Amino acid sequence: MESEPEPSTSNATASSWLCRDDFDRERMLDMEDRVRPARRRTFAILAVAIGAVGPWLGWWPLLFLIPASLCFASADRLMPRVTKPELLMFAAWIGSEITIAGAVALEGGPRVSALSWLAIPVITLSTRFSMRGVVAGVAIACGLVLAVAFGIDATAVLNSPELVTAPMVLIICVAVLSTPLMRSDIQHRSDAVIDQLTGMLNRNALKVRVQELTQQSAITGEPIGLIVGDLDHFKEINDTHGHSVGDAVLKEVAYLMRKQLRAFDLAYRLGGEEFLILLPGSDLNQAEDLAERLRARVGVENVAGGIAVTMSFGVAASARDEPFDYSTVFTKADSALYRAKREGRDRVRLAEHDVLAVPALA
Numbered sequence: 001m002e003s004e005p006e007p008s009t010s011n012a013t014a015s016s017w018l019c020r021d022d023f024d025r026e027r028m029l030d031m032e033d034r035v036r037p038a039r040r041r042t043f044a045i046l047a048v049a050i051g052a053v054g055p056w057l058g059w060w061p062l063l064f065l066i067p068a069s070l071c072f073a074s075a076d077r078l079m080p081r082v083t084k085p086e087l088l089m090f091a092a093w094i095g096s097e098i099t100i101a102g103a104v105a106l107e108g109g110p111r112v113s114a115l116s117w118l119a120i121p122v123i124t125l126s127t128r129f130s131m132r133g134v135v136a137g138v139a140i141a142c143g144l145v146l147a148v149a150f151g152i153d154a155t156a157v158l159n160s161p162e163l164v165t166a167p168m169v170l171i172i173c174v175a176v177l178s179t180p181l182m183r184s185d186i187q188h189r190s191d192a193v194i195d196q197l198t199g200m201l202n203r204n205a206l207k208v209r210v211q212e213l214t215q216q217s218a219i220t221g222e223p224i225g226l227i228v229g230d231l232d233h234f235k236e237i238n239d240t241h242g243h244s245v246g247d248a249v250l251k252e253v254a255y256l257m258r259k260q261l262r263a264f265d266l267a268y269r270l271g272g273e274e275f276l277i278l279l280p281g282s283d284l285n286q287a288e289d290l291a292e293r294l295r296a297r298v299g300v301e302n303v304a305g306g307i308a309v310t311m312s313f314g315v316a317a318s319a320r321d322e323p324f325d326y327s328t329v330f331t332k333a334d335s336a337l338y339r340a341k342r343e344g345r346d347r348v349r350l351a352e353h354d355v356l357a358v359p360a361l362a
Contacts, residue, residue, distance in 0.1 A: 009145060018086040018133045025263065027077070028086055028193035030208055031127045036076065041121065042070055048115075062104075068099035078218045080280050083263040089128060096121050096141060101144040109152025110163040118144055119171045126179040134175055141171045174257050195269040197247055198254035206268045206276065210326045213280060222325045225279035225287030225317040228333045229294065232310045232345040234273040237345070245304050252303040253311070274301035276330075284317040284350060291315050291348045299346060312340035 019025045043065055050062050075092040079085035097118060104114050118141045125137040144186045149157045157163050193205035201209075213224055231237075231253060238246040250273065257275065259266055268276045277294075279287050291313040298311045314337030318324040332351030340349040 006161060016086060018090055018129045020130060024084060028128045030091060033212060035124055035127060064099045064103045068096050069259045071095040072348050080220060086129065090133060093121060097141055097144055101148050105148050105152055110149035110157050115145060115148065116167040116170050118167060119174045122171050122174045123178050125175060134179055136169060138175045142168045167181050198251050198269050200254050200267050200269040202269060209266060209278060214324050217318065221321040222281045223283045223318050223320045225282035226329045226333045227277040227287055227291045227313055228312045228337045229311050230337055231273035231311055237307065248304040249307060249309060253298055253309065256298055256301055257294050260297055282317065287315045287317050288348060295348055310346035312337060312345045313341060313348045315348060
């Protein structure tokens with residue numbers, strides 16, 4: 001008899017002190033794509049500002065922008081490969097604050113108005129991280145204000161405390177004002193991209209993620225696995241037990257599947273009883289292994305008060321060092337799912353190579 005697979009422990013890494021769950025992480029990744037162009041423009045503005053005062057205060061601060069830009073570029077490249085990209089991005093954020101602090105220190109410390117520039121990165125904290133991240137970021141920014149001010153000219157600060165109180169108040173006010181505005185935006189966006197029944201991401205979120213993965217695969221060359229799953233005989237559950245029980249089954253099955261995923265794997269409800277999982281960095285064999293674990297885990301559980309359910313899965317993946325084409329990969333996985341259904345259900349089937357692509361995100 002085949003032994004039952006052990007439940008994955010990857011869900012233990014799904015949360016961190018910066019992101020509570022995979023939805024927070026997805027939001028952070030989405031927001032990072034939006035912030036990236038603005039961040040580049042901000043660095044350009046800082047470079048121009050520092051250059052403008054260079055004849056009087058020196059050109060050395062410009063050198064600090066180079067490691068800062070490299071730090072963010074490295075973070076952008078590595079995020080698809082790490083289990084907790086929020087930690088990497090927070091480290092890059094700290095690097096940007098240290099960059100500004102170093103530039104201000106070279107320009108003269110507390111007597112330079114540029115000390116207030118440490119408030120600029122604080123604006124982005126609430127767009128990416130939980131409240132803990134915002135508080136930690138504000139504490140770091142205020143700590144750098146004190147370090148630069150007292151480290152360069154403590155006497156000036158003691159004689160004129162406003163040299164540090166003014167930029168610190170600005171930092172705190174920026175955080176206080178930006179956080180509720182961003183939280184409201186997050187709530188509205190969450191309502192648009194999260195399936196309210198299962199808590200999984202929906203088709204709207206899938207469209208955004210597919211675009212990101214397409215771009216990332218072109219850069220990294222990593223394969224991307226895709227699993228399509230469907231509850232077997234779900235109509236019979238609704239007809240026999242009612243739609244409220246059917247809804248409870250969907251919610252519990254969604255929970256069981258999410259527990260098996262890595263932090264950067266994302267699950268979506270396509271509609272009805274059909275689900276999709278994107279697996280960055282996973283080839284066909286790795287995606288098949290996960291699909292088998294999902295099938296086994298769902299099959300051994302009694303959900304919604306004692307109902308036994310099974311699932312069928314279709315698996316496909318893009319090739320390593322080839323661009324990820326969602327339509328092609330989805331169509332192959334969907335075809336494999338239909339084969340699993342035809343062959344008796346409660347099984348995993350792999351994609352065949354001769355399936356034509358048709359768009360599936362319309």
